[in-house]
Amino acid sequence: MILLSNEVIIFLFVEALLLLLQGIAFVNAVGILSRWDFAASTALQYRLEKRAYLVVLIILFTLGFKMLLLPYFSYTIDQLSSIVPGAMCGAGVISANEYGPPLLSLKVLIVFLTGSWLILNAEDIKASSYPYFKAKFWLFIIIFILVAVESVLDVLYLVNIPTGDPVSCCSTIYGAAGSGEPLPFGLDIFRLLILFYLIYALILAASFFR
Amino acid sequence: MIHIEHLNKVYNENAANAYTALHDINLHIRPAETVVLKGVSGSGKSTLLSIIATLIKPSSGELVVDGEQIAKLPDTHASHFRNAHIGFIFQAFNLFDELSVKDNIALPLIVTGMSQKSIDEKVQQAMKIAHISHKQDQSVQNLSGGEKQRCAIARALVHEPKIILCDEPTANLDRENSLKFIETLKQFKALGKTVVIATHDPLFDGLESVDRTIVIENGKITSS
Ligand SMILES: Nc1ncnc2c1ncn2[C@@H]1O[C@H](COP(=O)(O)OP(=O)(O)O)[C@@H](O)[C@H]1O
Ligand SMILES: [Mg+2]
Numbered sequence: 524m525i526l527l528s529n530e531v532i533i534f535l536f537v538e539a540l541l542l543l544l545q546g547i548a549f550v551n552a553v554g555i556l557s558r559w560d561f562a563a564s565t566a567l568q569y570r571l572e573k574r575a576y577l578v579v580l581i582i583l584f585t586l587g588f589k590m591l592l593l594p595y596f597s598y599t600i601d602q603l604s605s606i607v608p609g610a611m612c613g614a615g616v617i618s619a620n621e622y623g624p625p626l627l628s629l630k631v632l633i634v635f636l637t638g639s640w641l642i643l644n645a646e647d648i649k650a651s652s653y654p655y656f657k658a659k660f661w662l663f664i665i666i667f668i669l670v671a672v673e674s675v676l677d678v679l680y681l682v683n684i685p686t687g688d689p690v691s692c693c694s695t696i697y698g699a700a701g702s703g704e705p706l707p708f709g710l711d712i713f714r715l716l717i718l719f720y721l722i723y724a725l726i727l728a729a730s731f732f733r
Numbered sequence: 734m735i736h737i738e739h740l741n742k743v744y745n746e747n748a749a750n751a752y753t754a755l756h757d758i759n760l761h762i763r764p765a766e767t768v769v770l771k772g773v774s775g776s777g778k779s780t781l782l783s784i785i786a787t788l789i790k791p792s793s794g795e796l797v798v799d800g801e802q803i804a805k806l807p808d809t810h811a812s813h814f815r816n817a818h819i820g821f822i823f824q825a826f827n828l829f830d831e832l833s834v835k836d837n838i839a840l841p842l843i844v845t846g847m848s849q850k851s852i853d854e855k856v857q858q859a860m861k862i863a864h865i866s867h868k869q870d871q872s873v874q875n876l877s878g879g880e881k882q883r884c885a886i887a888r889a890l891v892h893e894p895k896i897i898l899c900d901e902p903t904a905n906l907d908r909e910n911s912l913k914f915i916e917t918l919k920q921f922k923a924l925g926k927t928v929v930i931a932t933h934d935p936l937f938d939g940l941e942s943v944d945r946t947i948v949i950e951n952g953k954i955t956s957s
Contacts, residue, residue, distance in 0.1 A: 564805070566741070566793035572805065573790075651810040 740794030820889030879910030
C-alpha cells in the first residue's frame with residue numbers, strides 16, 4: 524500500500540494540520556466578513572478588528588506553509604517512482620491514475636491564488652484603512668474551498684496509485700520513445716499557454732502594486 | 734483637535750473579571766488647549782491618556798485626531814501616528830538609567846532614521862526648552878527627581894509633537910520642582926502644543942495656564 528511510504532504519511536499529516544488551521548480561519552473569516560463594517564465604532568467592530576488580525580496571521584502562516592508543501596509533494600511523488608512499477612520519475616507517477624493530472628492543475632492554481640492573496644494582504648497592511656480587507660477575505664474563502672477539494676483529491680490520488688500495474692515511464696511521457704506527449708506532466712500547449720499568461724499577469728500585478 | 738465620542742474601555746472583555754474603566758466618554762479638546770484631567774487614583778485617567786496615545790485600543794467609540802480615526806488604526810500605523818504626533822510624559826519618567834541625558838532624549842528620533850546632524854540640533858533645542866542642557870552628558874541615574882523630569886519633558890518634545898500627554902507629572906516631585914513643571918506649561922502653550930495633564934495634585938487648581946479642568950470619576954466625566 525502506497526500510503527505506508529514515509530513521505531506520503533508526512534505529506535498527508537502536514538496537509539491535514541494545515542487544513543484544520545485553515546478551517547478555523549475559514550469559519551472565522553465567514554463570521555468576520557458577514558458582520559464587518561469598518562466605518563462603525565461599535566464594540567463588535569473593535570472585536571472583529573482584533574480577531575481579524577489573528578485570523579490573518581493564521582492565513583499567512585498556513586498559506587506560506589502550503590507553498591513549501593508543493594515542492595515537498597513533487598519530491599514525494601518522485602520518491603514513489605521507485606515503488607511504482609514502470610515509473611522512473613514523478614512525471615510517470617502523477618499520471619498513474621485519473622486524479623493525478625487535475626490534482627496537479629489544482630495545486631498550480633492554488634499557488635497562483637496564494638500569491639495573489641499575499642500581494643493583496645501586503646497592500647492592505649500598507650494602508651491604514653483596510654482597503655482590501657473584504658477582497659482578501661473573499662479570496663481566502665475561495666482558496667480554502669479549493670484547498671479542501673485539493674485535500675480530497677490528494678487522498679484519492681495517493682490511495683489509488685497502483686502498485687501492481689505498470690504506469691508509463693518518463694521516456695514515453697517525454698516522447699523519447701516517439702509516441703508520448705512532448706511536454707512534462709501531460710501538459711498540452713493550450714494549458715502551458717494559460718500557465719504562461721497567468722505567471723505573466725501575476726508578475727505584472729506584483730510590479731504594479733509595488 | 735482631539736474628538737472623543739461615546740468611548741468605552743472594558744479591561745478583560747468577555748472574562749469573569751471584566752472591568753469597565755471608561756464609560757461613554759465624550760470630550761472635545763481644541764488645538765493649543767491645555768486641559769487638566771482631574772480624578773482620584775483608579776478613576777481612569779491613565780486609561781484615557783493611553784487610548785489617546787494609541788498605546789491601547791478602546792472597546793468601542795470614536796477617537797478622532799485632526800480628522801483621522803486614530804483608535805481604529807492597525808498597530809503599525811498607530812505607532813507611526815504616536816511617533817509623529819504624541820509626546821508622553823510618564824509619572825515614573827520611563828528613562829533609561831544607564832544612558833546619558835542626551836541619548837535618552839535622542840531615542841525617539843533615532844528610530845525615525847533622521848540624520849545625526851538634525852538629531853543633534855533637535856536634541857539641543859529640546860534640552861534648552863526643558864532647561865536640562867547643563868546635564869546633557871550625565872547619565873540619568875545620577876539625576877535628581879526634578880532633573881529626571883526635565884529630561885523626560887525634553888524627550889517628549891524632541892520630535893515636535895502636536896499633542897503632549899502628561900500622566901501624574903508631579904507625583905514624584907517635591908513642591909519646588911512641581912512649581913517648575915507648572916512653569917513649563919507656559920512654554921508648551923507658547924509652542925502651541927495641545928496638552929492633557931492627568932493628575933490629582935491640587936497644585937493644578939485654578940492655574941492661569943490651564944484652560945479647562947475636566948473631572949473624571951469612576952470612568953465617567955462628571956464635569957468639563
Ligand atoms: N490592564 C488593566 N487590566 C485590568 N484593569 C485595569 C488595567 N489597567 C487599569 N485597570 C483598572 O482600571 C481602573 C482605572 O485605572 P487607571 O486608568 O490606571 O486609573 P488612574 O490613572 O486614574 O489611577 C482601575 O480600577 C484599574 O484597576
Ligand atoms: Mg494613573
